[in-house]
Amino acid sequence: MVINLKKLLVHIKQYRKESLLGPLFKLMEALFELFVPLVIASIIDNGISGGDRAHVIKMCLVLVVLGIIGLCFSITAQYFAAKASVGFSKNLRHELFKHIESLSYSEIDQVGTSTLITRMTSDINQIQTGVNLTLRLLLRSPFVVFGAMIMAFTINFKAALIFAVTIPVLSVVVFGIMLWCIPLYKKVQQKLDGVLGKTRENLTGVRVIRAFCKENEEIEEFENRNGLLCAAQKFVGRISALMNPVTYVIINLAIIVLIHTGALQVNSGEISQGDVVALYNYMSQILVELIKLANLIISLTKCVACGNRVQALFEIKSSLDVKGENPEVKGDTAVEFRGVSLRYKNAGDDSLTDMNFSVKRGETVGIIGGTGSGKSSLVNMIPRFYDATAGEVLVDGADVKSYTLEELRSKIGIVPQKAVLFRGTIRENMQWGKDDASDAEIMKAAMTAQAADVIESKGGLDFEIEQGGKNLSGGQRQRFTIARALVKNPEILILDDSASALDFATDAALRKAIRSMESNPTVFIVSQRTSSIQHADKIIVMDDGKIAAVGKHEELLKSCPVYNEIYSSQFKKEAV
């Protein structure tokens, strides 16, 4: 378990200097602290018994000087520790964000958004606290403990043996409790995922929840999950709370033995009374240190548990294996499917089976079929959102797997079903397709996407879109997502049922505008409406994950019963 965490420590590399200097200065501080009992012993043995006031004063000044040196070292140590831990978590967040971005659709589907968010936020925060405390205290505490033991040996061998026995016992207890707690903290974080999930769900689904008057049930469910979280926290708290009392007992038992041994030794004249006080002081120092350590151990345990969760994310590798030769464009076939099948992870059945078709450059392809027949799955394979479980998908005559993802996706403009926009101005959103798109380019794309008048009504490209495009209507969002894909000037344009919120007039105008685009892209239109695709060069009719037929509108009307049925379901009533 701890090994997993080690892997994370790679990200602290950049701060190696700080993470070494921090503990080092802390050690020096501790070193000076260890002199304190010696100074006191000197006060007692030389000062008091000799009645030497000057010696007492001198020694007390030494104590203050030790304190000042300790202060300087300690502040330096705190600075380095803070810098290293903050830098570490910064790097970690950066790497994790980057890693999540590299995951393919399959992994994202599987892992789920809430846990990704908790791991990026709550877990990394815990790690930061843990690392900071560790750098500040972890080396210091064992150092003080062992240092105290060594100092004890310089006083009296026999008495020091008590230290040598006590310390291993203490370590066993401390590490035992720690190992016990790590999996428990992991559970706490899992429960936290649940609470976060519920909260997110209630924010995104607020309309439906209120429409169904489910507020009270939702509250109940939240309180349930929250209660589970609380119970898990209390349970782990109960165990980690053992740390202090148990170590306290052990040390005090050691002190009892120590005094007993000390008494015997003094009686036989081997050591002095001052030595016993010094030995006792060292034992007390260990106690004080362990109390500090106990708090640290709790943070550290949390840190390890959270670290494991973060590392577990790093272990998920993208299932897409990218070669990146970027082959040259060959032939005039833009897209071809050869015996392609697709089965989603954990799905019972294939979503696509044995797909074979090819599309020439500049052609418009309509894809139609029943709900869940695999239309979206099909187009999602062209930009390689999912990899084929069998067969191959070719773009420009080469297997999609031979491109770098960036190269492949730069050819393709996709308008997803769900019209997602991001917080920022219209211009910023439009530049997603092309970083350096000029206003003129954006307006041209907007014109084609029938979004120009929307931009105008919003007062121009500087209009601020809220998260998720909440301040736009569904149709407006769709037009913007279409424009965003067009700004890219893609070779292949995929419209995945993305005109569903557009009225017919707009839809028709959109199709007309796309057909007259200068760049003449290959267009895939997924639609429910035959009117949207009936003029396509090629229509693929999907039925239950298979191709039912491929052809033109007129041919299909005659030859394909599925298509005929879809068509008549719309036109029987609508035809005037």
Added chain:
Amino acid sequence: MAEKKSSGAQKGTMKKVLKYVGRHGFFMVLSIILAAVTVALTLYTPILIGDAIDLIVDRGNVDFDGIFKLLLKIGIIVGATALIQWLMNMINNRITYHIVRDIRNEAFRKIEILPLKYIDAHSSGEIVNRIISDADQFADGLLMGFTQLFTGVVTILGTLLFLISISWKITLVVVIITPLSLFIAKFIAGRTYRMFKLQSETRGEQTAFIDEMIGNQKVVQAFSHEDEALEKFDEINERLAKCSLDATFYSSLTNPSTRFVNGVVYAGVALSGALMCIATRGAVNPFTVGQLSCCLSYANQYTKPFNEISGVVTELQNALACAARLFELIEEEPQIPEPKDAEVIEDAKGNVSLDNVSFSYSSDRRLIENLSLSVKPGQRIAIVGPTGCGKTTIINLLMRFYDVNGGAIYVEGTDIRNITRDSLRSSYGMVLQETWLKSGTVRENIAMGKPEATDEEIVSAAKASHAHGFIKRLPNGYDTVIAEDGGNLSQGQKQLLCIARVMLCLPPMLILDEATSSIDTRTEVKIQEAFARLMKGRTSFIVAHRLSTIREADVILVMKDGHIIEQGNHEQLLERKGFYYRLYNSQFAV
């Protein structure tokens, strides 16, 4: 000035925290008592040890019997201390986690009654951050506060008492020097509160960004926008690292500084103690080395809590900064409460009327103005018009997600503001274009509006909405767990489930906002037939683009820019050759 303000805000937050703490009064008192006992026992032990040391004087001058008795006593006391300490820790745990649980619950309950205006205007990530991270940090700080503040204060008081019992002179030395460390701690804490607040705000901003980007990872990838997203992320991350470093470093200064003061105290005790030893040597009542050792040990114990308290104070700064953000959410103005005598409508027949309604989301842009409409039971009202004309807004108003700015909406002759929200909303069945499924099984999702539904009812609702076929093919049928955000279901399949949900509970009125936009038309026709059968004699509002859906409506409202520009049935509107006519014909135009 700013300082004053922040400390005022802090006090306000502290007061609110104390209100929650007060609910656990019994355990609080118990915790304080246990803390006092623990401290007393912890402090008593050094006295006994000091006594024992005094019995070890010199070679051949050791009172073994006395030592043995003392050691036995020490053993018993230590055992008792440990037990009590554990109990106290558990109680503190309990109080803390219960408080945080309560605050989280309250925050969540607030979310359920916040007006939609608030939720629509705030990013979900930011709200989530408050309930998750802020509450977490608050818990950490609070727990530290409990475990250390009490014992700290009690230790300080206890030690002083014990010290006085040994030597009031040394006590005086201690009392004079130590306030210095509190002063330092307060000085640092005052400056770090703002840093912690900034840190927690920046964290909120980052979480919101993460929520947006990770939540829509698929779009990010489709546009190869990973690098830009990472760049923006790094910018926030960089800022966070900076203010985090400030907060962490400055707050961590407290500990070394107070420890230094403690060192000075220690030296002071050693000095005065040793001098007293020398001065009283040979006197009747000498100040012994054992007593000095005891005093030194007390000085350590006495100053340690100052250390801890100062540590706790900075930790509390962070906790309070986070709590303040939580309270901000909790204290947010809720939706207008229902009047006490709000009516419960049980069997709405479907009389809905809008009287001179006007509404806008923001005061600078007017949307709906002087909209009047009267709907009779059983009528099908279709709302058509170009995007952004306010169709969805009407639904927001009918469901009372938003309140009208002017005019009124009546259901069965009663202003909907005088009807309980629950009964108003359950009179409508609503299916939106934006499908939303809760994480849970297919069965749970369908049964959302009627949890007591039998399996047969659920299956027949699924059959009516033509969802049964694909549900059967899912790996676990009706018990398949739908992943977050709908997972691998297609948009159309999600819509089918949403329709099944409404089919099951069959409310007297229906709102369909592009409810079938992602469903293929064959299925749609069948679903509409099912709806027509089920909704016979019930009022329905339909927003749609497919004219097949609209044609059969009793009244078609043609909307443009927030106004109803045409109104009538299909034939009447075609005859008028107006906006609708053009719209209708456009679908055959190429």
